[in-house]
Amino acid sequence: MKFNSQADQTVTYDAIVIGSGISGGYAAMELCKKGYSVLMLERGRMVKHNEYPTANLDTWDLDYQNIVPREEIAAHYYKQNRLNWWVKQDNKHWIVKDDEYEYDEKQRFDWIRGHHVGGRSIMWGRHCYRWSDLDFEANMKDGIAIDWPIRYADIEPWYSYVEKFVGVQGKKEGLAHLPDGEFLPPFDLNCAEDQFKQAVEKAFPERIITPGRTANLTKYIPELHHGTRGQCQARNRCWRGCPYGGYFSSLSSTIPVANDTGKFTLMADSIVHSIIFDDATQRATGVRVIDAETKETREYFSSVVFCNASTIGSTAILLNSKSERFPDGLGNDSGELGHNIMDHHYGMGGYATFDGMKDKYYKGRKPNGGFYIPRFRNINKATERTDYIRGFGYQGGLSRATNLNAPIGPDFKKAITEPGDWMFAATCFGELLPYHDNQMSLHETETDQYGVPRLVFDAGLKDNETKLRADGVACLQEMMEAAGYKNISVHNNPTAVGAAIHEMGTARMGRDPKTSVLNKWNQVHAVPNVFVTDGSFMVSSGTQNPSITYMAMTARAVDYMDRELKKNGVL
Template structure:
C-alpha cells in the first residue's frame, strides 16, 4: 500500500475512486486499463485475495455450531442480526459492528454493511439479471417519480461487455422482459426442480422457471476471466470468500487487474469525509480523508472523482460536502439528494414437501440457490393488475432432507445417510416504488467517532407494496399446488427497507437538473467531473438483483469520461 505525504503533486491523481466494492472495483479497473493514475480509497481495513479465515472450515470447526452468542449480538450486532440468516460465525468478520457505526431510524431500516477492501462483493448473492425497457420505461408510462434518461439500447452493449469479464452462468430463455446475456454453462435444475418447472409452466404458460443466474465460473476462460480466478468448485461457501476465485469479487477480479497496470494506488482505513469544491472552476478538485486508525485528516486531489461507496455511503459523502455554492450538499440543486430511497422487499415466500421422485437424488452443491422465476405480473395487457403497479420475482430451490429423528448408534448412522423427503422453499422479491418521502439524511446533532454526522433513515412500504405482497404469496401457493406439493405453508412478514441488501436511489439520474442529481452519463449535473455509479443513481428498483446493472453503468460512464477528455480536454 503506497502512502503519499509530500507536496500537492504527491497526492494528486488523474482519478479518485471512493469505495472498493462491486462498482468501485470496476471503476478502478476500467480507469487503470485506460492509462489513468487512480487512487482508490476504502474506509475499512486492508484485505487481499486469499485472506479468507473461514473459507476452508467445516461446520464442526465453527464455534457454537456456527451461531453467534446472544451476548455478542447484544453488544455489537444488534441491528446487523435483524436478518436471522445473515450473521454467523463463518462471516461475522465481514460485517460491521453496530456499536462502532450506529445510525438513527424514524422507521426501521436494516443497513447491512461490510467495511473492508472488497466491500460486500465478498458476501454478495451473485445473482445477475439484466433489466429491460419494461423497467426503464415504467416510470414514464405510469407517471411515477421521473423518467429514466436511458433505455435498454443504451446499456445493452455494456451488459455484454461486463458479463464476459464477470462470468455469469445461466440459461437463455428468450424473454423480452428478462433479456438473455453472455452465459457460461448453467447449474442445471435438479430433478425435483425440473418437475416443478414442468408442472408450473404447463399450468401457467406466462410463468417461466430457469436456473438462477449467478457470477460463478462454471467454466474458467483465461482470456476473459482475468485476475486471480479459477473454476467454481461448487462448495456453496461463497460469502466466506473464495480462495479459488470461483465467483466474481473485487478482491479476485477487478482489483488484481487494476493493480497489474501499475496505475493503482489503494489506501485502506481511509474514510472520505467530503469532496472539495472549487467555486472558480465549478469542479470538484479532490477529497478530504480521515485516517481510520490515527484520525488524522488529509487531502487528495484529482481531475475526476468516482463515488462508489454504496448507495448510502456515496450520498452521505455528497450531503456532507457543503459549500457556499452547495449549502445542502454537493450537486443538490434539485433537493433530491438522499430522497427516493429504495430496496427490494421480501419476507414473503413459502415452503412445502414433495412425495415423488423418492428414487432420485442429486450430486454436489449449487451456489446459485436453485431456480429463478422472473416477473410475470404487469408485463402486458393480459397480465395487468388493477390493484397494484410493477411486479415480483422468486428465488428458491429443492433438496432432500436428512433424517435426524433416529436414536444414536447404528440406526442413527444409517438414518443420516438415507435421503429424507424432498423439500421446497422460495422467497419472493418485490419492487418498491421510488417515493420522494423515503429518504436518508444527516443527523443535525449526532456525530460518529470521526466527527462525521451519523445517518437518519425514514423509509417504509406503502399500499402498493402491501397489495403486491398479497398477490406474490398467493401466486406462489398456486404454483406449489400445481406441482402437487404437500404441507404447503406461506408467509408474509413485511421486512424493513434495506433488508434485501439492495438499497438503491438517493442520487437519481434524470433528464432535468431540477428533479434529479445525475445526468444520463452518471455525472452530477452541476459538477460534471464527479460521477456516481453505485446504486445511488437508480431511478426505480425493478425486481431483479441490481449489481450487474451497476457494473455495466460504471463501465459505460468510464468510457464516456475517457472519450470526453480525449475529445474536449475537460469535462
Template sequence: MNLNINGKKEVTYDAIVIGSGISGGYAAMELCLKGYRTLVLERGRMVKHGEYPTANMDTWDLENRNMVSAEEKALHYFKQSRLSWWVNQDNKHWINKDDEYPYDEVERFDWIRGHHVGGRSIMWGRHCYRWSDIDFEANLKDGIAIDWPIRYKDIEPWYDYVEKFVGVSGQKEGLKQVPDGQFLKPFPLNCAEQHFREAVGKVYPHRVVTPGRVANLSEYNPENHKGLRSQCLSRDRCWRGCPYGAYFSSLSGTLAVAAETGNLTIQADSIVTEIVFNTQTGKADSVRIKDANTGEESEFFARIIFCNASTIGSTSILLNSRSETFPDGLGNSSGELGHNMMDHHYGMGARGTLPGMEDTYYKGRRPGGFYIPRFRNIDEETRRTDYIRGFGYQGQASRGPNAPAGVIGADLKEVIFTPGEYGIGMTCFGEMLPYHDNKMFLNFDKTDKHGMPTIVFDAKLRENEAKLRVDGVTCAEEMLEAAGCKDITSWNQETAPGACIHEMGTARMGRDPRTSVLNKWNQMHEVPNVFITDGSCMTSSGTQNPSITYMALTARAVDYADRQIKAGSL
C-alpha cells in the same frame, strides 16, 4: 531544512475512486486500463485476495456450530441480527459492529455493510439479471417519480461487455422482462427442480423456472476472466470469500486487473469526509479524508472523481460536502439528494414437500438454485388492477435427512442415513416504488467517533408493496400446488428496507437538473467531473438483483468520461 516542493503533485492523480466494492472496483479497472493514474480510497481495512479467514473451515471447525451467541449479538450486532440468518461465525469478520458504526432510524432500516477493501463484493449473493425496457419505461408509464434518462438499448452493449468479464452462468429463455446475456453454461436444475419447471410451465405458461444466473465461473476462460480467477468448485461457501476467485469480486477480478496496469493505488482506512468544490472552475478539486486509525486529515486531487461508496455511503459524502454554492450538499440544488430510497423487499414465500423421486439424488453443492422472473404487469395480458410492478423468486429443491419426530437411539442411527423427501422452497423479492418521502439524511448535531454526522433513515414499505406481497405469496402457493407438493406452508413477514441489501436511489439519474442529481451518463448535473455509478444512481428499483446493472453503468460512464477528457470537454 527540507522543503517538499512537490507536495501537491504527490497527492494528485488523474482519477479518484471512492469505494472498492462492486462498482468502485469496476470504475478503478476501467480507468486504469485507459491509462489513468487512479487512487482508490476505501474507508475500511486492507484485504487482499486469499485473505479469507474461514474459507476452508468446515462447520465443526467453527465456534458454536457457526452460531454467534445471543450475548455477542446483543453487544455488537443488535440491529443487524434482527435478520436471524445474517450474522454467523463464518462471516462476522466482514460485518460492521453496530456499536462501532451507529445510525438512527425514524423508521426501521436494516443497514447491512462491512468496511474493507472489496466491500460487499466479497459477500454478495451473485445473482445477475439484466433490466429491460419494462423497467426503464415503468416510471413514465405509471406516472411515478421521474422517467429514466436511458433505455435498454443504451446499456445493452455494456451488459455484454461486463458479463464476459464477470462470468455469468445461466440459461437463455427468450424472456422480454429479463433479456438473455453472454452466459456461461448454467449450473443445472436438479431433478426435483426440473420437475417443478415442467409442471409450473404446463399450468402457468408465463411463469418460467430457470437456473439462477450467478457470477460463478461454471467455465473458466482466461482470455475473458482476467485477474485471479478459476473455475467454480461448487463449495457453496461464497460469502466467506473464495480463495479460488471462482465467483466475481473486486479482489479477484477488477482490482487485480487494475493493479496489473501499474496505474492503481489503493489507500485503505481512509474515511472520506467531503468532496471539495471549486467555485471558479465549477468542478470538484479534491477529496478530503480522515485516517480511520490516527484521525490524521489529508487531501487528494484529481481531474475526475467517481463516487462508489454504496448508496448510503456516497450520498452521505455528498450531503456532508457543503459549501457556499451547495449549502445542502454537493450538487443538491434539486433537493433530491437522500430522497427516493429504495430496496427490494422479501420475507414472503412458500415451501412444500414433493412426493416421489425417492430413487434419485444429486451430487455436491451449487452456488445457486432456481429463479422465477417477474410475470406480473409485463403486458396487457398480465396486468393487475390492484398494484403496479411485480416480483420474482429465488429458491431451490433439496433432500434433507430422514429424521422422523420421536425417533431416537439406534433407530435414529438406522434411518438418518436414508435421505428424506424432496422439499421445494422459494423466497419472493418484490419491487419497491421510488417514494420521495422515503429518505436518509444527516444529523450534524450528533457525530460518531470519527466526527462524522449520524446517518438517519426514514423509509418504509407502503400500500402498493403490501398488495404486491399478498399476490406474491399466493402465486408461490399456486406453483407448489401445480408441482404436486404437499404440506405447503407460506409466510408474509414484512421486512424493513435495507434487509435485501439492494438499497438504491438516493442520488438518482434523470433528464432535468431540477428533479435529479445525475444525467444519463451518471455525471452530476451541477458538478461535471463527479460521477456516481453505485446504487444511489437508480431511478426505480425493478425486481432484479441490481449489481450487474451497476457494473454496466460504471463501464459506460468511464468510457464517456474518457471520451469527454480526450475531446477537451472535461
C-alpha cells in the same frame, strides 16, 4: 499494490475512486486500463485475495456449529442480525458491528454493511439479471417519480461487455422482459426442480422457471476472466470468500487487473469525509479523508472523482460535501439528494415437502440457489393487475433434507447417512416504488467516532407494496399446490427497507437538473467531473438483482468520461 501511509503528504492522481466494492472495483479497473492513475479509497481494513479465514472450514470446525451467541448479537449485531440469519460465525468478520457504526431511524431501516477492501462483493448473492425497457419505461408509463434518461439500447452493449469479464452462468429463455446475456454453461435444475418447472409451466404458461443466473465461473476462460480466478468448485461457501476465485469479487477480479497496470494505488482505513469543491472552476478538486486508525485528516487531489461507496455511503459523502455553492450537499440543486430510497421487498416466501423422486439425488452444492422465476405480473394486457403496479420474482430451490427422525443410537447413525425428504424453499423479491419522502439525511448535531454526521433514515412500505406482497405470496402458494407439494406454508412478514441489501436511488439520474442529481452519463449535473455509479443513480428498482446493472453503467460512464477528456481536454 502500492499503499500510501504518509498521512501528511498531498498526492495527486488522475482519478479517485471512493469505495472498493462491486462498482468501485469496476471503475478503478476501467480507468486504469485506459491509462489513468487511480487512487482507490476504502474506509475499511485491508483484505487481500485469499485472506478468507473460514473459507475452508467445515461446519463442525466453527464455534457453536456456526451460530453466533445471543450475547454477542445483542452487544454488536443488534441491527445487522434483525433478520435472524445474516450474521454467522463463518461471515461475521465481514459484517460491521452496530455498536461501532450507529445510525438513527425514524422508521426501521436495515442497513447491512461490510467495511473492508472488497466490500460486499465478497458477500453478495451473485445473481445477475439484465433490465429491459419494461423497467426503464415503467416510471414514464405509470406516471411515477421521473422517467429514466436511458433505455435498454443504451446499456445493452455494456451488459455484454461486463458479463463476458464477470462470468455469468445461465440459460437463455428468449424473454423480452428478462433479456438473455453472455452466459456460461448453467448450473442445471436438479430433477426435483425440473419437476417443479414442468408442473408450474403447465398450469401457468406465463410463469417461466430457469436456473438462477449468477456470477460463478462454471467454465473458466483465461482470456476473458482475468484476475486471480478459476473454475467454481460448487462448494456454496461464497459469502466466506472464495480462495479459488470461482465467483466474481473485487478482490479476485477487478482489483488485480487494475493493479497489474501499474496505475493503481489502494488505501485502506481511509474514510472519505467529503469531496473538495472549487468555487472558481465549479469542479471538484479531490477528497478530504479521515484516517480510521489515527483520526488525522488528509487531502488527495484528482481531475475526476468516482463515488462508489454504496448507495448510502456515496450519498452521505455528497450530503456532507457542503460549500457556499452547495449548502445542502454537492450537486443538490434539485433537493433530491438523499430522497427516493428503494430496495426490494423481503420477508415473503414459502416452504413445502415433495414426496416424489426418493430414489434420486444430485451432485455438488449449487451456489446459484437453484431456480429463478422472473416477473410475470403487469407484463402486458393479459397479465395486468388493477390493484397494484409493477411486479415480483422468486429465487428458490429443492434439496434433500437430512434424516434426523430415528432415535439416538445405531439407527440414528445409519439414518443420517441417507437423504431425507425433498424440501422446497423460495423467496419472493418485489419492486418498491420510488417515493420522495423515503429518505436519508445527516443528523443535525450527532456525529460518529470520526466526527462525521450520523445518518438518519425515514423510509417505509406503502399501499402499493402491501398489495403486491399479498399477491406475491398467493402466487407462490398456488405454484406449490400445482406441483403437488405437501406441508405447504407461506409467510408474509413485511420487513424494513434495506433488508434485501439492494438499497438504491438516493442520487437519481434524469434529464432535468431540477428533478435529478445525475445526468444520463452518471455525472453530477452541476459538477461534471464527479460521477456516481453505484446504486445511488437508480430511478426505479425493478424486481431483478441490480449489481450487474451497476457494473454496466460504471463501464459506460468511464468510457464516456475518457472520450470527453480526449475530445475536449476537460469535463
